[in-house]
Amino acid sequence: QQQVKQSPQSLIVQKGGISIINCAYENTAFDYFPWYQQFPGKGPALLIAIRPDVSEKKEGRFTISFNKSAKQFSLHIMDSQPGDSATYFCAARGSLGGSNYKLTFGKGTLLTVNP
Amino acid sequence: EPEVTQTPSHQVTQMGQEVILRCVPISNHLYFYWYRQILGQKVEFLVSFYNNEISEKSEIFDDQFSVERPDGSNFTLKIRSTKLEDSAMYFCASSMTGDTQYFGPGTRLTVL
Numbered sequence: 001q002q003q004v005k006q007s008p009q010s011l012i013v014q015k016g017g018i019s020i021i022n023c024a025y026e027n028t029a030f031d032y033f034p035w036y037q038q039f040p041g042k043g044p045a046l047l048i049a050i051r052p053d054v055s056e057k058k059e060g061r062f063t064i065s066f067n068k069s070a071k072q073f074s075l076h077i078m079d080s081q082p083g084d085s086a087t088y089f090c091a092a093r094g095s096l097g098g099s100n101y102k103l104t105f106g107k108g109t110l111l112t113v114n115p
Numbered sequence: 116e117p118e119v120t121q122t123p124s125h126q127v128t129q130m131g132q133e134v135i136l137r138c139v140p141i142s143n144h145l146y147f148y149w150y151r152q153i154l155g156q157k158v159e160f161l162v163s164f165y166n167n168e169i170s171e172k173s174e175i176f177d178d179q180f181s182v183e184r185p186d187g188s189n190f191t192l193k194i195r196s197t198k199l200e201d202s203a204m205y206f207c208a209s210s211m212t213g214d215t216q217y218f219g220p221g222t223r224l225t226v227l
Binding site: 032034036041042043044045046049089091093101102103104105106107108 | 119150159163173206210214215217219
């Protein structure tokens, strides 16, 4: 119920290509869905986030698509660059009760963008 | 830009020893969290802290763990008797509203 399933585990894309990472969840109490980017040895950094009342959100080259009925959301990175090479985590916030607002993370996707 | 800071960046300890990991959240934030990440795995929630008390803790956060906000600026995680399996990156995070959580750079804990 609390899991967030993320795929693929790893992704290799050519420079200028589109990177797509998918996530699915079961808990309908989740109400906020952020994506984090993590470079080796660093903490996760918020990239972009969406709420379930919106089907798409775009910030620069990064777009989240959200399908509430399917309980799925995805990150699209347009014009992928070598500097985008990192691990990407989807996450979901919320719980069935309480106000702790903890994040439940997916297992991560290691993105490699080849020059 | 305000950021979450954590000290030390790397802590090496012997099994059974106590460690204290320190965090300075962003100054006007109200929600505080600890997460951990075992090498190569996903980030896992440990505990959340709001209004000077624990609001939720995970199964991982057993009696060996405790958190404290001793002086209104620092937020600490104590592990009383470390085990080999406690070796991980520990991340502190803070949030103003419970929405966006900002993570610190982490403390790498190595238990020998």
